[in-house]
Amino acid sequence: MSKSFKQGRAYLRLWQLLLLAVLLAAWWYIAKNPKLAFFFGDPVQVCVHIWDWFVGGEIYVHLWVTLIETLLSFFIGTATGLGCGLWLGLSPRAAAILDPYIKAANSMPRVILAPIFAMWFGLGIWSKVALAVTLVFFIVFFNVYQGVREVPAVLLDNARMLGANRRQLLRSVYLPSATSWVFSSLHTSVGLAFVGTVVGEYLGSAQGVGYLILQAEGTLDVNTVFAGIVVLTVFSLLLDYAVTLAEKPLMKWQPKAGETERL
């Protein structure tokens, strides 16, 4: 059973690699035509660019800036979203008053705030962090808000009967329940932190991978743009993988479908 499954996996990988090879070959073939290469770039050139970046060391400072921005916006957005979600989830009156504003802020295309943040915070990292925070905040906020309001009544009653005061209820029932919702939205919120950061960089910056793409685009250097896209994609996959590793111990208590315990 498990052997055939493993063989199936190897088979799957083979096909996936084959598909990649076919796509790259097709791209390479198209790029032989200089007119088309102007628009679509040349895979060999893209690889050379990436190679130069990493070997020459030019990329590291940009990657570092992008990473710092992503992490800062993720943590700030998560902390504020968690705080506001808890607060509004626990005080229905404040939630009722703020409801239309929250809806409006959420439905607003927030990427458009980038120029304002650039004016307020300059072209350094903080304008990007601010933009990405607005994206992360709402994801976390709505998850926590919902999580707090959907804590099963019997859990609250039970904790109260066991002698929990208001602060203990918050600490041992509301907060763990809310954080479980934060964790379940972790992939989305890290992804959005990254998106916000890169978009912010692309709209005006002096450093970061988005800045590299912006510069290359200015000189119609399509190969560098593609190289930047590849680097960003790989980076974002790594981030997502890091999240998967981080959430494993945190989600231990949650049942998985069809889980059997290994003894």
Added chain:
Amino acid sequence: MVDAALSLEGVTCTFVSRTGDGRRYTAVQDVDLSIASGEFVSVVGPTGCGKSTLLNVGAGLMIPSSGQVRVFGQPLSGINKRAGYMFQGESLLPWRSALDNVVAGLEFSGTPKAQAREAARDWLRRVGLGGAEDRYPHQMSGGMRKRAMLAQTLIRDPDIILMDEPFSALDIQTRQLMENEVLDLWMAKRKAVLFITHDLDEAIAMSDRVVVLSAGPGTHPIGEFNIDLPRPRDVAEVRAHPRFVELHSAIWAVLRDEVLKGYAQQKRA
């Protein structure tokens, strides 16, 4: 006269319809019920008759529309601190292991950590979960979760124990084991117990007194029976006792009409 451990005096609970059309529903009406210290009282009644409402009133989770609750003679306001409540549904915190769930009551009361954990380990052993300390609720079977809930409730050593159909979700064998365990624990400590059930056999086998409730709306007690079966009892064996059969048919005669009434109402609704 010694004050009852828990007494409900003229308790009425009227709920206003949430749709705001002004409709009212009186779940329980003019209920007088008192449980002496050390007494095991079961309340039986048709489904949906407001048994849980009474328990919530006794726990202080629900304020009655009229009437009063006294706990050892003192009028109750807020949560009933001397009571432990074993809920019908799943009330373990899913993000805490069995041990951390059981320790909760002591943790809330500020017992030193090491001492609290020692007590929790002891209670887990007592309810037969000695090896399951680190399991999360979703890793335990229904019966194990009920045991953990029992330990969680009893670790605070409450003077009044409220139980809301605690074993209704269990299969019959597990259920009888749990019933016997509860009886053993109760025999050792002799606390006041208010036990809600829809199972008459369970009520008779475990209690000193069985109170029969009428069908809703406006549920109120319509019969009280002293269960004079000898203790200690084994819930499986006691069912064959001639007195058990006698009591069963006497109580069932009262209960049957109410069950039929309740059933008819539910069918209409």
